[in-house]
Amino acid sequence: MVSQEQRRRQLAREKFLRQQQRRTSARRKARMRNSVIASVLGVVVIGSLALYTTGVLKGDSDSKNAGAEVTPSASDKPKDPCEKPAAGKVKTATWKKEPELTVDKSAKYTMKLATTCGDIDVALKASAAPHTVNSFDFLAGKGFFDHSKCHRLTTNGIYVLQCGDPTGTGTGGPGYTIPDENLKDKSLKNNIYPAGTIAMANTGQKNSGGSQFFLVYQDSQLPPSYTPFGTVSESGMKVLKKIATAGETTGQGDGAPVATVVINKATVTKS
Secondary structure, three states: OOOHHHHHHHHHHHHHHHHHHHHOHHHHHHHHHOOOOEEOOOOOOEEOEOOEOOEOOEOOOOOOOOOOOOOOOOOOOOOOOOOOOOOOOOOOOOOOOOOOOOOOOOOOEEEEEEEOOEEEEEEEOOOOOHHHHHHHHHHHHOOOOOOEEOOEEEOEOEOEEEEOOOOOOOOOOOOOOEOOOOOOOOOOEOOEEOOOEEEEOOOOOOOOEOOOEEEEOOOEEOOOOOOEEEEEOHHHHHHHHHHHHHOEOOOOOEEOEOOOOEEEEEEEEEO
16 A cells, blocks of 8 residues: 555656656657667667667667766656665676586576565576576676676666676676577567566677676567576566666666665575
């Protein structure tokens, strides 16, 4: 049950978003035509959304729109629903080449992202994306993701939270790249990445994935260019929805999350 104050804030936020949507409709349509994530999945795919590709889901080394944090002019901006980050500093180590492939493709692997907004558990697809899962196992073991901020949230056209950059700018990575994998996964139908998918961001070039990844909280239309390597649990989806509901800082559908989403600890477990 929501309080009157929460309802008032929700209505104010919805009114603000409607105003912003009208003012930027032309820009949004253009982004949708170009199909997203390449401006920066944000080094998730579309770059900007290029998340790594053309603006949607772009990843390592793409600085366009990286870490955009323009404060909306609305007088009643949404409240941060997350806790303060745990004490600690982000690691800055990088490596020149992909780690040796030691993942057991016949075993089950899970990843837990213990974030300031709640735990996000992911069932990893080791058999379908062994290089990707192997890389995450390696990086998590090195503490690479610990204390890093999820720097991008998209709320228009595609619906993803982008993480995995220790710099928090959308330009960072582990120093090496990994090959694209599992691009014909049976879950990817009609160029839709379904809610619950976790996939790699990239630069728009083949085999350019690094450490940045995106979590899909609502079905999103994207070209099958981003390695899907796991599925978020039901409880993890509730955390993503909470983050998405708080919105992003620009009011234009692509910016830093209002919620302070920090990965306090990332762990990969074999079972």
